[in-house]
Amino acid sequence: MPDRTYLAWPFFEARHRALAEEIERWAGDALGDLDHNTTDVDASCRRLVARLAEAHLLRHVVPAAYGGRHEHLDVRSLCLARETLARFASLADFAFAMQGLGSGAISLFGTEEQRRAYLPAVAEGHRVAAFALSELGAGSDVAAIATSAEPDGAGFVLNGAKSWISNGGIADFYVVFARTGEAPGTKGLSAFIVDAQTRGLEIAERIELIAPHPLATLRFENCRVPRAQLLGEPGQGFRIAMATLDLFRPTVGAAALGFARRALEEALARATSRQLFGGPLAELQMVQAKLAEMALAIDAAALLVYRAAWAKDAGAARITREAAMAKLYATEAAQRVIDDALQIHGALGVVAGHPVERLYREVRALRIYEGASEVQQVVIARQTLAAHANERAQAPNGEAAGRAT
């Protein structure tokens, strides 16, 4: 059992502590027997979505009016769920997270009809969701999106391709961002809900990953989408994408935190049981230094993740800076923690299928998707510089000049 003292932090309410216990118990029972070496990730993901729905855990990914547990999405609950699921089985975390990310834009910006049509089915596990923003030429650089959506009669016609789309191939619907051209760059994008069966949408390619989950390239060829499937207003696509990512970025940090906690658990078990040089590995001071750094990184990551989640739940309109800090720090720290855990295991750590070997592969993509670490650094720097400029602009002249010297 990993450290649970963080649940006493003031970020949480009694319902969060109860939820953490509930998911811990459920994951121990339901995921203990999961086959991590599965070759059929599609079937595994569908099964996991069904199990998460049966356990009512997917109720955390949609608002209460549409079958959810909380009036608005509760980011602390999402983070606690992801952290715990990731500690047990990364694919379970993936299945949970994608139901949230894939439907998040509908929860935040959908019309009443759109919400009613999709969100209850997401919470019940009847519809699998996906979020299709990236393209081969537009990953970090969202302004370069080339997939087009031309107005045509009662709707839009989509042409282009989306790359690296999680749940691609098993999703029942995709939230797709395409260029409608109201203005250049990010101001000319719109968001659409596209059902997987829509004519003109096809899975062009399935992609295998170092830590498997369903991933595909989508191709749109004269794909007609009715206007009722437009999310928000034309030209709002970038804002919709960023607001959705803001909300889910701390949860990526939470998943990394879950991986890191599992790595520390594995490292502690090994370091206290492995005998060498006449005693347990844990008595060697350089191993202790590693364990200390791991424990420290985990607490620091948890503080940033739950600070960001709490800020959103407490009513912040946007948590751009907090979310970027949480994602950047927690994912980078988890990579280091897992590497140290693997090192403590020696040769055993690189045996295929060993938990630390699995974690080593599973954590890597988190530093890339939903904004690579460097993109998070850019976001934090911009926010910090803007706050500084704002402070200087508001300060009386003398004070601003004084500070500058």
Ligand SMILES: Cc1cc2nc3c(=O)[nH]c(=O)nc-3n(C[C@H](O)[C@H](O)[C@H](O)COP(=O)(O)OP(=O)(O)OC[C@H]3O[C@@H](n4cnc5c(N)ncnc54)[C@H](O)[C@@H]3O)c2cc1C
């Ligand atoms: C496992 C996985 C799942 C994914 N799932 C989805 C999904 O469901 N939906 C979706 O839309 N996309 C998804 N993606 C795509 C992901 O969001 C992109 O891979 C990511 O945004 C980076 O884009 P890119 O791969 O094109 O890298 P590029 O944009 O080419 O960037 C390459 C590298 O350049 C560096 N870099 C980028 N910007 C800067 C900068 N400003 N300053 C300095 N360095 C920089 C970073 O190190 C970055 O890793 C997924 C990716 C992976 C790996």
